[in-house]
Amino acid sequence: MDLSFTPEQQRFRDEVRAFLDASLPAEMREKVLGGLHVSPEDTVGWQRILHRKGWGGPGWPQAFGGTGWDPVRQFIFEEECAAAGAPRLLPFGLKMVGPVIMRFGNEAQQRRHLPPILSGDEWWCQGYSEPGSGSDLASLQTRAERQGEHYLVNGQKTWITLAQHATWIFCLVRTDRAAKAQAGISFLLVDMRSPGVTVRPIVMLDGGHEVNEVWFEDVKVPAENLVGEENKGWTYAKFLLGHERTNIAGIGASKRELARLKRVAGDERKHGRPLLEDPFFAARLAQVEIELMALEITNLRVLSAEAQRRAPGPEASLLKIKGTEIQQALTELWVQAVGPYALPFRREALEPGFAGPHAGPEHAAPAAATYCNMRKTSIYGGSNEIQKNIITQLILGL
Amino acid sequence: MDFDLTAEQQLLGDTVQRFLAKEYAFEARRRILRSPEGWSRAVWGRLAELGLLGLQVPEAHGGMAPAPVETLLTMTALGRALCLEPYLSSAVLGTALLAAQASPAQQAALLPAMAAGERLAVPAHGEPGARYDLSRVSTRAAREGGGWRLRGKKAVVLHAPAADHLLVSARTSGGEADEAGLSLFLVPREAGGVKLLSYRTIDGQVAADVELDAALPGDALLGGEGTAFAAISSAWDRGLAALCAEAVGVLQATLDATIEYTKTRRQFGVPIAKFQALQHRMADMLIHVEQARSMGYLAALRAGEPDARERRRALSAAKVVVGQACRFVGQQAVQLHGGMGVTDELAVSHCFKRLLAIELSLGDTDHHVERFIAASVGGA
Ligand SMILES: Cc1cc2nc3c(=O)[nH]c(=O)nc-3n(C[C@H](O)[C@H](O)[C@H](O)COP(=O)(O)OP(=O)(O)OC[C@H]3O[C@@H](n4cnc5c(N)ncnc54)[C@H](O)[C@@H]3O)c2cc1C
Numbered sequence: 001m002d003l004s005f006t007p008e009q010q011r012f013r014d015e016v017r018a019f020l021d022a023s024l025p026a027e028m029r030e031k032v033l034g035g036l037h038v039s040p041e042d043t044v045g046w047q048r049i050l051h052r053k054g055w056g057g058p059g060w061p062q063a064f065g066g067t068g069w070d071p072v073r074q075f076i077f078e079e080e081c082a083a084a085g086a087p088r089l090l091p092f093g094l095k096m097v098g099p100v101i102m103r104f105g106n107e108a109q110q111r112r113h114l115p116p117i118l119s120g121d122e123w124w125c126q127g128y129s130e131p132g133s134g135s136d137l138a139s140l141q142t143r144a145e146r147q148g149e150h151y152l153v154n155g156q157k158t159w160i161t162l163a164q165h166a167t168w169i170f171c172l173v174r175t176d177r178a179a180k181a182q183a184g185i186s187f188l189l190v191d192m193r194s195p196g197v198t199v200r201p202i203v204m205l206d207g208g209h210e211v212n213e214v215w216f217e218d219v220k221v222p223a224e225n226l227v228g229e230e231n232k233g234w235t236y237a238k239f240l241l242g243h244e245r246t247n248i249a250g251i252g253a254s255k256r257e258l259a260r261l262k263r264v265a266g267d268e269r270k271h272g273r274p275l276l277e278d279p280f281f282a283a284r285l286a287q288v289e290i291e292l293m294a295l296e297i298t299n300l301r302v303l304s305a306e307a308q309r310r311a312p313g314p315e316a317s318l319l320k321i322k323g324t325e326i327q328q329a330l331t332e333l334w335v336q337a338v339g340p341y342a343l344p345f346r347r348e349a350l351e352p353g354f355a356g357p358h359a360g361p362e363h364a365a366p367a368a369a370t371y372c373n374m375r376k377t378s379i380y381g382g383s384n385e386i387q388k389n390i391i392t393q394l395i396l397g398l
Numbered sequence: 399m400d401f402d403l404t405a406e407q408q409l410l411g412d413t414v415q416r417f418l419a420k421e422y423a424f425e426a427r428r429r430i431l432r433s434p435e436g437w438s439r440a441v442w443g444r445l446a447e448l449g450l451l452g453l454q455v456p457e458a459h460g461g462m463a464p465a466p467v468e469t470l471l472t473m474t475a476l477g478r479a480l481c482l483e484p485y486l487s488s489a490v491l492g493t494a495l496l497a498a499q500a501s502p503a504q505q506a507a508l509l510p511a512m513a514a515g516e517r518l519a520v521p522a523h524g525e526p527g528a529r530y531d532l533s534r535v536s537t538r539a540a541r542e543g544g545g546w547r548l549r550g551k552k553a554v555v556l557h558a559p560a561a562d563h564l565l566v567s568a569r570t571s572g573g574e575a576d577e578a579g580l581s582l583f584l585v586p587r588e589a590g591g592v593k594l595l596s597y598r599t600i601d602g603q604v605a606a607d608v609e610l611d612a613a614l615p616g617d618a619l620l621g622g623e624g625t626a627f628a629a630i631s632s633a634w635d636r637g638l639a640a641l642c643a644e645a646v647g648v649l650q651a652t653l654d655a656t657i658e659y660t661k662t663r664r665q666f667g668v669p670i671a672k673f674q675a676l677q678h679r680m681a682d683m684l685i686h687v688e689q690a691r692s693m694g695y696l697a698a699l700r701a702g703e704p705d706a707r708e709r710r711r712a713l714s715a716a717k718v719v720v721g722q723a724c725r726f727v728g729q730q731a732v733q734l735h736g737g738m739g740v741t742d743e744l745a746v747s748h749c750f751k752r753l754l755a756i757e758l759s760l761g762d763t764d765h766h767v768e769r770f771i772a773a774s775v776g777g778a
Contacts, residue, residue, distance in 0.1 A: 129737070132664075133665075134665060134736050134737060135665045135666070135670075135736070136666045136667075139665075158737070159737045202741055202743075203741065203742040204740055204741060204742060205732075205740050205741060205742055205747035205750065205751065207742070211737075268529075269527050270529050271529075271531060271534075271575075272534070272574070272575065278764075280764040280767065280768065281764065284764075332725075335754070335758070336758075336762060336764070339529045339530065339758070339762070340524055340553055340554045340758065340759075341526070341553065341554065342758055343554050343605065343755060343758060343759075344554060344597045344599060344600075344605065344607075345597070345598055345600040346597050346598075357595055359553075359554070359595055359597055360526060360553065360554075360607070361526075368600040368754065372600070372740075372747075372750070372751065372754070373740075375729065375732050375739070375740055375750075376737075376740045379732075379733065379736055379737060379739065379740065380737070384733075385673075385675055385676070385733075389675075
């Protein structure tokens, strides 16, 4: 038993830090650390910078152009990137469809689709949820009918994150309507520029546009875009769900947010003294910090089990629940820290380069909107209730 | 002990609720929210006709004060409808402040017009860096010629852009956190040297930061020089009671919407309300709502208590229970709506944001725990 990183892991961390110092553009760093809006250009720009360094696929095997890092290195990399204020990499290509194509796709699909994920040339989105199929995903209704050399796709997906920027979408579609729920589902890759694909924005509670409805009307999808076998899509989807594990707890981002919160609470005043010295606030802050310490160790336990190639298990559910609770608690404290100045809400003040006068300190502007927005984390990616169902069934055996 | 309403009170409560159910349904509210003014003068006029703008106005000036139960019923109804009108800021806080601090002549000049809905006056008291400390005021007022010069900055003044007058607290003597030495001034919003940075709050209300470098006539001083703290403190406690009552209305609406949604939303072949995990969550929500309702009553009935210690203990206790209910019920309502909960489309996210704003207004939970402890030490 040893809770320290090995000397090689330490050296790796130093290497990542040095790279970030040299290569992360200052304006990206400022946006992320300031809690401001990160543009799609930043997201792609950062992917391209990493790609040039050969780090475009931090979780990918070298055979597919990845770094070949083990899960602990990936964790260190993500932690350092988050701390430095690097934009979040899009998970849809790197952590979702990429690994599925590597494992179940054919060679042509691998050659066609994997390199542009690394280079940032294609932007993927995830087309699973439908209006009637959220938690109960297997009830999905979007149909794909085989007609000669293509599938004809009809239906509606919803909550599709950043579909407005996407060039490709990976979808779960029903190919056999006679089969029982999970059995008739296939995994299909669809070019968003195909005729018959329509994207409609959904306005979020913070006024932002990050999710969309995606409609398919007689969309012709070449049969070669089917991944693996027809009607086996559910198996691939389950593989994928187990895969977004190294970062599911969001430890790095939460550490960054905790550090920001301490800066904010150092600047804010209560009874004329720094808020950080207020025993009420300090106790709340300590509570979250302590939870985060525990979760980091839990996360590393899961990762080292994975590094020893033990089968991925349902522990990911635990990481997801606790990780999102901590992320949300940090935004609650941010709101609390800025006091009455949490109330002013001006979306324009969250855009980088906003020149106008701020209402209150600059660090207050994003607090309430971020708090509202982060409620999503316990809903998406399998809601926390569904995660608890998984724990009770698969870990507790109830 | 008697929790019953009189027949008149019952009638008043029903009337307001019916009016708002008709005129302030979700789509109507959305139009008001998106209008440039951000609130409705027509609705304001109706509230005046119903006599509701005079609930803090003394009888001598044509109002009904004290009317704690009527205020409670009104605020709960306004909360249920998520009203955007300046009721709390002008009809409660502004009016109560004037009634507590202004001279009889000043009251006669202002309060009847406020009760009639013709004038709006909102307090401009909080300052950057003051957080929720009521006595921490750095804005200064100095005699200049026959009048006054006010200099300073006021933070997050609710409904300032809607108001005719700002009731500005300023220091005429004393150190930055002293209770003594605070004075109150009547400042026309459009006076020279009054600069507003206007915006909406997270829950859609109009508000502004106000910068003051204004020359005012001698009679702008309301009541006695240096004596405003007691009035501010008592008006704030009335505001707290009203805010708690509003919260109860929002909380109930939020719980109702959640129950309704989970009964109709189906997953895994059944309404999601059938899942026991969610049933227990809604049971917990109900417990929060009922505890908040109880404290809403306590707050209403103690808001006029002359013993300041006892009054503070009750009102802070109420705000703590209400604040915790706002947090829990708001978050769980969104959670139980799934993705729909984080969109702008349904009432639930609007309720969630109002509950957040209420939690942060007039002192957050930690502030009131601290104030409760301070008021409890040494008996009382
Ligand atoms: C911001 C955001 C981004 C998203 N991005 C994507 C995306 O890119 N691609 C995509 O495909 N999807 C995406 N989603 C959809 C997301 O996966 C779904 O919202 C999620 O699966 C929940 O489904 P639902 O919204 O239909 O809620 P419902 O399934 O209707 O759930 C409502 C409530 O009921 C609870 N519940 C449901 N079933 C049970 C049960 N058996 N036991 C106990 N409680 C239960 C839920 O936990 C929730 O609290 C996104 C969602 C959001 C909010």
